[in-house]
Structure formats: structure tokens, C-alpha cells
Amino acid sequence: MMWAVTLTLGLIVIAIGATVGSFINVCIYRIPWQKSVIWPASHCPRCLEAIEPRDNVPMLSRLLLGGVCRRCGLPISIRYSLVELLTTCLFVLMYCVDVVIPNLDRYGSVPVDDLIRLAYDATLIAFLIVATFIDYDLTVIPDQITIPGMVIGIVAGVWLPTIRSAPSHAITHADGFWFGMIGLLTGGGMTLAVRTLGSLALRKEAMGFGDVTLMAMIGSFVGWQFSILSCGNGTLP
Ligand SMILES: [Zn+2]
Incomplete structure (x- = not known):
């Protein structure tokens, strides 16, 4: 692939990885308690204030907020950011294995088949991260x-x-x-x-x-x- 294509796709993979990582956090905390992973939107467990979009950017918001809730100052666990970082890193690694390495010498069209394989493998990774953290927390x-x-x-x-x-x-x-x-x-x-x-x-x-x-x-x-x-x-x- 052209380096510009490789880089652009890589940045898209990073954005998707961080977003999926953020959703994985929701799944880890809600699925064991039979709660919906879609509703309600994320909120602070103490002041119950809904988390604004600007405070919900994976990894970055926690850093900008100094690790506490904007309204009540409740510390936000570093684990949220670590799960997002782990997901992003594994997605990028999978991107290298499924898409970058097999296409090193190929130029021209974007390898759609390899991108679909990446989506499939990344889905398994996401399921495994959710399962791993719930298993760690609750041994189920x-x-x-x-x-x-x-x-x-x-x-x-x-x-x-x-x-x-x-x-x-x-x-x-x-x-x-x-x-x-x-x-x-x-x-x-x-x-x-x-x-x-x-x-x-x-x-x-x-x-x-x-x-x-x-x-x-x-x-x-x-x-x-x-x-x-x-x-x-x-x-x-
Ligand atoms: Zn709060």
C-alpha cells in the first residue's frame, strides 16, 4: 500500500480502537448486572451528572480533567483509560498483521478483503477484553x-x-x-x-x-x- 493510505487507515484504526475501548468499559461495568449497555448514557456514579461529550473523549478527557469528575471531583479510575489504550494497541497490532504486512509489496487498490478480516479479528479481540476484565473482577x-x-x-x-x-x-x-x-x-x-x-x-x-x-x-x-x-x-x- 502507499504509505499515505497505510497511515490514513492506521489513524482510522486508532480512532475506532479508542471508541470501541470506551464502549468496552461500559460493557465491563454493566453486562454482569444485566444493565443495558446503550441506555442511560454514562454518568458519574456519585453526583449522577451525565458525562458531557467533551469529557467523554477516550484517554484524553481524563488527562485534561486531572483524573476527577468535572462537577463533584470524584476520582475517575485510571483503568478506563488503560482499557482504551489496550484496545487501541491491540487493534493497531491486528491492523499490522492483517493489512499492513500482507500488502507491503502491493500497490493500487485498498485491500478490502484484508480490512474485513481485520474487522472480524478485532471483534474477537473486543469480546475477549470484555470477558477478561469481567472474569478478573467477578470470576465469571x-x-x-x-x-x-x-x-x-x-x-x-x-x-x-x-x-x-x-x-x-x-x-x-x-x-x-x-x-x-x-x-x-x-x-x-x-x-x-x-x-x-x-x-x-x-x-x-x-x-x-x-x-x-x-x-x-x-x-x-x-x-x-x-x-x-x-x-x-x-x-x-
Ligand atoms: Zn461527579
């Missing part, structure tokens, strides 16, 4: 995250069979479905087996069922070929 991984994730992973794979990276890159819609479905079953199944054996060996619950659905979601996105790899890394000591 809600089905409201993993089940929609599985559906998106499978449906996108049927709709655009080439969306997954090689070797899970399919040609036909049927293969796109089966790569994802077998990925879901192997990811979930292998984790379930480890959980069952671990629980028998330790005589207590070795890991939560949320880990099983989480690996099933990852499998539905990456396909069975990568699913086996990530299971090996994720569940074995």
Missing part, C-alpha cells in the same frame, strides 16, 4: 458475551468463508460453516475435558464453565485448526 464470564460471540464467529464464517486466516481460510460457504462449528466444538470440548479431568483430580471445580464457552467462542472465530493450538496454550499449565 457471562453467556451474554460468549454466546453472541459464537453466533458472530459462525455466521461471518458462512457469509464470507475466506474471512479467517490460513489455515482456517475456507473457500465454500459450507466449509466456512464447518471450520467454525468444528472449531467451536473442539475449543469447548477440549476445555470441558480438561475441566472434567482437573475437577476429578483436584476433587473441586478446576475451572468455571465460562472458560468452556470462552474457548468455544474463540474456536468459532479462528476455526478448528487454530482452536487446537489456542486450547493447548490456554488450558495446559
